[in-house]
Amino acid sequence: MGLFFYFLAVDEILRIHEHLNVPMRNLFDTSGVFYFAWVIPYSIIILLLGIYFYKFLLSLPVRTKVLFGLSLVVFVSGAIGIELLEGQQAEDYGMDNTTFFILYTIEESLEMIGSSIFCFALLDYISKTYKEVNLVFNSK
Numbered sequence: 001m002g003l004f005f006y007f008l009a010v011d012e013i014l015r016i017h018e019h020l021n022v023p024m025r026n027l028f029d030t031s032g033v034f035y036f037a038w039v040i041p042y043s044i045i046i047l048l049l050g051i052y053f054y055k056f057l058l059s060l061p062v063r064t065k066v067l068f069g070l071s072l073v074v075f076v077s078g079a080i081g082i083e084l085l086e087g088q089q090a091e092d093y094g095m096d097n098t099t100f101f102i103l104y105t106i107e108e109s110l111e112m113i114g115s116s117i118f119c120f121a122l123l124d125y126i127s128k129t130y131k132e133v134n135l136v137f138n139s140k
Contacts, residue, residue: 021037021038035088043080067120071117071121079110
């Protein structure tokens with residue numbers, strides 16, 4: 001999971017997903033809600049990761065499962081769900097308009113809220129599972 005979150009951070013900085021739009025649009029001949037065609041391979045990756053981590057997620061305490069699930073739904077609703085609406089808006093009216101900016105703000109907000117819920121879920125799990133956690137920083 002850590003590698004996936006690392007990839008998401010790098011992707012956000014380098015905008016890898018945005019470089020996939022034209023090749024994916026050409027490959028799948030997409031338009032409308034799939035104007036930002038990067039959502040196709042990323043949706044497949046999310047589905048495959050869900051299958052891969054399914055047993056692990058089932059082994060977690062109920063509260064942690066619910067919080068992880070909520071964080072996933074909120075994050076993906078923004079990252080992919082709102083992105084689909086943005087695609088239709090961008091194709092019909094371009095990206096330099098108030099509606100697109102509102103959708104973009106909602107998308108980014110949902111991603112941040114989803115990430116925050118996930119961080120809370122991790123800290124909540126740690127606090128309920130371990131009596132003590134020690135961090136050691138080496139100044140060398």
